[in-house]
Amino acid sequence: MSVPAPRVLYSYSHAATGFAARLTGRQAAHLAAERSVLAVVPDATLQLHTTLTPSFLGLSASSGLIPASNGATDVVIGVMDTGVYPIDRASFAADPTSLPPGKFRGSCVSAPSFNASAYCNGKLVGAKAFYEGYELELGRPINETEELRSPLDTNGHGTHTAFTAAGSAVADAALYGYAKGKTVGMAPGARIASYKVCWKYGCMTSDILAAFDEAIADGVDVISASLGSTGSAEPFDMDSIAVGAFSAVRKGILVSASAGNSGPGESTARNVAPWLLTVGASTVNRRFAADxxxxxxxxxxxxxxxxxxxxxxxxxxxxxxxxxxxxxxxxxxxxxxxxxxxxxxxxxxxxxxxxxxxxxxxxxxxxxxxxxxxxxxxxxxxxxxxxxxxxxxxxxx
Missing domain, CATH: 3.50.30.30 (Glucose Oxidase; domain 1)
Structure with missing residues (x-):
């Protein structure tokens, strides 16, 4: 039986010093025995973890933090998720004269299903997809009748999280007629760079670390990752989010990650490395009553x-x-x-x-x-x- 040849998927230079590769168990063990190698970590699959919210939080377009920061127009938020669906979405619209901050070095990458020149603007300033680890795990190329090998979101989770962070204001938004009002992201002037790392069957840690590497190089100001493990928590040095975030924080980038959907109970929170801003969900003062x-x-x-x-x-x-x-x-x-x-x-x-x-x-x-x-x-x-x-x-x- 033939042994597949080793293949390098990614070389990391910003988020970590190392690489992701296809190796046999024996090859990985041999590499781990080298004194110059700090660790060999198996690739793993992670999973994905209202109009009223701004006013509930005391955010106002006319006073306070938003106008004082000019809506965070000089901030780029890197969102690691299932991509973004900006087509005909007012929430991702931008002033045609609005340009990305000069410090941002990223870009939107076109693919057959993603027209970067049409979809990207002064709001959506970056869009890239990372799938080498995912395809290796699948054992085949991505089937584009099921999902798209591009930054375009076919799940919805990434579009949701990107808008929550920095979506432009949209009037008369509602869900099936409920909660009608103006909906807006928490930092409506901020720019969005989308890094697609999650696919139909999950998010590979090798792809996530590659996205951290790219986001750091691109010069984002904030990284948002609403994803993580669902099983036992890994030690920080074996956790791709913790490792990538550590390098990002050293570069002055704030990394916000979700605490997960598990609980209640002890040890059910995820992404708890001390250099992370770990975020949990909460409730608001509104209820859609149907007694x-x-x-x-x-x-x-x-x-x-x-x-x-x-x-x-x-x-x-x-x-x-x-x-x-x-x-x-x-x-x-x-x-x-x-x-x-x-x-x-x-x-x-x-x-x-x-x-x-x-x-x-x-x-x-x-x-x-x-x-x-x-x-x-x-x-x-x-x-x-x-x-x-x-x-x-x-x-x-």
């Missing part, structure tokens, strides 16, 4: 993003998913004869799929109980049938 009212008059607070016609005032029977085929309302497992014309209570599952499942089984509405980890938070989601999310306490009543 559940039982036949006996008992009312339970709920939340919903359903935008279609209401059920009306008629009382409708309520059944529990467990008694009609599946407590989590899994696809294909609900008994249509027991569900038809009823509202189904579903235990925590994939909310975006549960509503479809209930509808296919003939249900007219759904109630989703939120996961225990969410505590008193009822997390609503867009649905095709009348549906609301409640806390786990509702099911136990």
């Amino acid at each position: 559940v009212v039982l036949g006996n008059g008992d009312t339970f607070p709920g939340a919903s993003f359903y935008a279609g016609p209401p059920l009306g005032a008629t009382k409708i029977p309520l059944v529990y998913g467990r008694t009609v085929g599946s407590k989590t309302c899994e696809a294909g497992k609900l008994n249509a004869s027991l569900v038809a014309g009823k509202i189904v209570l579903c235990d925590p599952g994939v909310n975006f799929e549960q509503g479809d499942t209930v509808k296919l089984a003939g249900g007219v509405g759904a109630i989703f109980t939120s996961a225990k980890e969410l505590g008193e938070l009822a997390l609503g989601s867009p649905q095709i049938i009348p549906a609301t999310a409640v806390t786990l306490r509702f099911r136990n009543t």
